Amino acid sequence: MGTVVRDYMIPANDFTVAGEASSRVRKILTQLGVSPDIVKRTSIAMYEAEINAVIHGNGGNAHVEIDENKIYIRISDEGPGIPDLELAMQEGYSTAPDSIREMGFGAGMGLSNIKKNADILDIQTEVNKGTTVNITVFFNRP
């Protein structure tokens, strides 16, 4: 199989389409015959990152590469950045406003859910510049 590359726009503050990119990637993985466990882990990790970009990052972009060994996802935004990444990684820590909580998110579980489901998680963030979340899921864990 050749490498499948996709790019998606993540619109800001639009909860009706939030998750659309993850949904499309999920469809591609299913069509490629990827095992359900890997599809689920990838979907959860990407969806949480996509939601984060909608909530905190004023939207952004998703870049996805699927080759014979792995799925690589890069979600980048030009939002406010994360001042204290270690704190943000803690379960339950959240800066999301009440309006987001009413949508069922903002419980401070997003980053830890991504970490749990990704084989490699790398976050690059700079205050006032933005955040890039790099997620890798291997088909066979090395």
Next chain:
Amino acid sequence: MKIHEIAQIIKAEICTRNHDPNIEIYSACSADLMSDVMAFSKSNALLLTGLINPQVIRTAEMMDIKVVVFVRGKKPLDSMISMAEEKGIALLATDYPLFVASGKLYQNGIRGRGE
């Protein structure tokens, strides 16, 4: 347990049409926080929730959840129903509150852990 049996036990209306009526549900998760749902990793699961918005359907899709039950008399909008139908997810609506609906299903053999 089949969808129509679930609907009978919690006196729920089945809002979607094209879901698979033969799917077997073994386990369930009750939550209003979608990130909590995503921390739940069982298959053939049902989601009971008091939250009603398109992200519930998306979360169910990501988690391979085939049945969503809205509690406390909340009814999904037509846009949510068509979104769920597109993804093959069944939507049910019951007047029971979350605790009672969950309890009735538990009593009838649905558990918090599945296959």
